[in-house]
Amino acid sequence: MPLPTLPPSAAGLLPQGRIAFRRFGIYEEDLAIDFAGSDTPALITRLLEQCAQDPEGQLPPGFFRELSAGKRLECLLILAAGPQRPAFSFPFGCAACGEELELELTLEEISSLQQQADQIEAIEVELGGQRVAFRKPKGRDQEDWARTIFQDEGEAARAMLGALAVRGTTAEALDSLAFDRVDKAMDEADPLVNLVCQVSCDACGEQNNLSIDLCETALGMLSRLQKQLILTVHRLASHYHWSEKEIFATPHWRRNEYLELIAAGRHS
Ligand SMILES: [Zn+2]
Numbered sequence: 001m002p003l004p005t006l007p008p009s010a011a012g013l014l015p016q017g018r019i020a021f022r023r024f025g026i027y028e029e030d031l032a033i034d035f036a037g038s039d040t041p042a043l044i045t046r047l048l049e050q051c052a053q054d055p056e057g058q059l060p061p062g063f064f065r066e067l068s069a070g071k072r073l074e075c076l077l078i079l080a081a082g083p084q085r086p087a088f089s090f091p092f093g094c095a096a097c098g099e100e101l102e103l104e105l106t107l108e109e110i111s112s113l114q115q116q117a118d119q120i121e122a123i124e125v126e127l128g129g130q131r132v133a134f135r136k137p138k139g140r141d142q143e144d145w146a147r148t149i150f151q152d153e154g155e156a157a158r159a160m161l162g163a164l165a166v167r168g169t170t171a172e173a174l175d176s177l178a179f180d181r182v183d184k185a186m187d188e189a190d191p192l193v194n195l196v197c198q199v200s201c202d203a204c205g206e207q208n209n210l211s212i213d214l215c216e217t218a219l220g221m222l223s224r225l226q227k228q229l230i231l232t233v234h235r236l237a238s239h240y241h242w243s244e245k246e247i248f249a250t251p252h253w254r255r256n257e258y259l260e261l262i263a264a265g266r267h268s
Pocket of ligand 1: 095099202203204205
């Protein structure tokens with residue numbers, strides 16, 4: 001599966017087309033990922049690094065940490081969708097009449113949103129009478145913040161915006177109103193992170209604003225792929241009495257053939 005189109009600032013880092021993602025949920029190392037941990041940014045980095053196929057060693061160290069939060073989400077959704085790339089579906093109830101509705105998003109739509117966002121490298125917000133420029137958070141910022149214990153939300157906001165300010169100072173000008181304004185501008189510049197979709201209801205015409213957590217969606221799908229792999233190991237081990245080592249020495253496509261035989265109840 002190809003990597004997404006890289007933003008202008010990162011495009012020069014990689015030789016085009018040489019590095020791809022393998023599918024998740026077929027190798028032994030995929031069992032070692034702990035989806036229950038609380039450090040989500042580190043989990044995302046690990047998944048992307050583990051599934052990046054780089055036979056010529058061309059991927060710069062820490063490459064996925066340097067991508068924006070939105071770009072990392074796009075990569076994670078490519079892994080979650082796998083080679084068949086089905087659309088992501090989000091069922092929900094209409095806020096006005098309760099009608100059961102469903103929003104479908106394709107990987108192409110998600111990538112197109114992200115590619116537009118990639119054109120914006122920094123945002124500017126007026127704070128305390130001066131224009132302050134902020135860059136968008138990267139994976140390494142999210143990893144740092146996930147490991148820091150902040151006293152309260154105010155301290156967290158000041159630390160985060162202080163780290164992201166590229167021009168102008170933020171220290172005095174930051175009250176909660178200012179923080180909300182920066183937050184809103186960030187959401188617009190990196191729409192996948194807190195995605196909101198407008199969906200009108202077929203039954204009553206209501207415009208629903210649907211908030212979608214793409215990170216939770218992708219991690220949920222990947223965690224289910226891991227559970228399927230555990231089930232595969234369990235079935236093959238129970239049926240043929242193979243060790244985990246023997247099972248993983250068998251290629252994925254052949255494991256599937258054995259599983260089909262087991263399911264069909266063939267004993268000879
Ligand atoms: Zn409705």
